[in-house]
Amino acid sequence: MKCIQAPTQMVRAVLQQRVTVRNYRRSCFAYLLEHDGAHLAFHTMTHAFYELNETEWALLSQETAELPAENAEPLAELIDAHFFVPESENETQSYMELFELLRLTEKRKAGMSFYKIFTTLECNARCFYCFEPDHSTLPMTPETVADVFAYIMKTKREGEIVLYWFGGEPLCNAAAIDQLTSMLDEAGVSYKSTMVSNGYLFTPELIRHARDEWKLKKVQITLDGMDEEHNKRKRYRDPCENPFARTIENIQGLLDGGIAVSVRVNVDSHNVESVWSLIDYLAERFGGRKGFSAYPALLFEEFFKWKDLTPSESRRALRKEWLKMRTRMEELGFLKIKPIEKQMPMIHCMSNSPHSAIINYDGALFACQNCQADMAVGTVRDGITKPALHDKWMNNTRVREKCVDCRFLPQCTAFDMCPSLSSDCDVEQNDRLMRKLICSYQLFREANA
Secondary structure (H helix, E strand, O other): OEEEEOOOHHHHHHHOOOOOOOEEEEOOOEEEEEEOOEEEEEEOOOOOEEEEOHHHHHHHOOOEEEOOOOOHHHHHHHHHOOOEEEOOOOHHHHHHHHHHHHHHHOOOOOOEOEEEEEOEOOOOOOOOOOOOOOOOOOEOOHHHHHHHHHHHHHHEOOOOEEEEEEOOOHHHHHHHHHHHHHHHHHOOOOEEEEEEEOOOOOOHHHHHHHHHHOOEEEEEEEEOOOHHHHHHHHOOOOOOOOHHHHHHHHHHHHHHOOOEEEEEEEEOOOOHHHHHHHHHHHHHHHOOOOOEEEEEEEOOOOEOOEOOOOOHHHHHHHHHHHHHHHHHHHHOOOOOOOOOOOOOOOOOOHHHOOOEEEEOOOOEEEOOOOOOHHHEEEEOOOEEOOHHHHHHHHOOOOEOHHHOOOOOHHHOOOEOOOOOOOOOHHHHHHHHHHHHHHHHHHHHHHHOO
C-alpha cells in the first residue's frame, strides 16, 4: 500500500484500538477508484488514501474476508487502515462518535467571521424556481441596519470579516448596503463582501461604487440558458429589450472592474440544449478571463418546499448531462478542482458553523438560509433567544434513515434537520469526491515522479 494521504494523528488515536475477530466485511466508507491504470482506495471517514497493488485490490474488491487468510499481511494492513471492519461494527455510530469528538477538540477562534445578510426579499425577477415567492418583500429598514451593525460589533472576531449580500435581489435595497458599510468604515472594521445577484441591476457607476465602497470582491450570477431561454425564465419586471445581453455586459463590467464573477448555470430537463449553447458562448466570451468561473446546477432538487415532478428516468438522463457539463466546464478552466481535504469536514454548511450568522431583512437570526419562521433562533437585537433550537442546529447529530451506511455520509450534510431532500444525491457526491481524489492522486504522482 502506497500512502497518498494518512489519517490525522487525532483520528489514529481515536480508532487505533481494534478488536481482533475472525470475520470482517468491507467498510461502508471504503471508496474504490481505478484511474489511469492505478487502483486507489479512499476512506471517507478517516480520509486515508492509498494506492493498492493487485493483491490488495483483489482483497478489497471482496465484500467479506476471514482471518487467518492466505494473504494475511496485506489483509492485516487493510484492517489496520479500517477498509475492513468487524462484521458486527456499527459504522454509522463510529462516525458519529468520531465527529462529536473532533468537534469538541477542534481549535476555534472566538467570534464570527461571516455574515449572510438579506437586504430584502424583493426581487426584480420572477423565476419559477424561486424558493421565496411567498415571503414578504419588505426591505431592511435603516433602524434594522443599525441593529445589524450593533450585532456585528458585539459578535465579530478579530481581523477581517466577510459580508455576504443576499435576497431577493440585494441590489433592490442598495441603500442598506451603503448604510452598513459606511458604519463599519467609521468604526474601523476590516471587511470584504460578496453577493448573490441576478446581475441585471448593475451599472458601470454601481460597479465602481460596489468595488470601492462596499469592498465587493465576488458576485454569483445565475444564467438559465441563452438569451431567449434566460429571458423567458427570469420574467423581469419592466425589462429592457434583452435582459440577457445586459447581464452579460454587466458580467464583463464586473470583471473589468476587478470583481470576480461565478456564473451558476441552472439546468433542468427543458433547457439542456440552450445550456450547452451557453457554455460554448461563455467559453468564447470569457474563456481564460481572470476572475471568471462557472458551474452547472440542477434544478430538480426537492429543496426548500419546492418539489420537482420529473420522472426518475428523466432525472437520471439529466444527471448524465449535468456530469458532462461539469467535465466540459472543468476542461474550459471554469471549474477549479481542489485536492481532497486532510480530514472529514466538521462544518457542512452555515447551519452548524459557529463562525457564521444568517440575518434576515427584519433582523431575525436563522441557522439555515431557508429562513422559514420555525427556523428562527433569535434576533440581532436580543441575540439567541431559542438556545435549545440553536444548539440542535449547531450539534445536529441525528442521521436521516436514508443516509445510514451511505459511503458519502462523512462528506455530506446528512443530518435530519437539513431541509434538502434530494433523492439521488449520491450521484453528485460521487462526482465531487472522484474529481478531488483524481486531483490528489495526480499531485502525488507529480511529487513522486
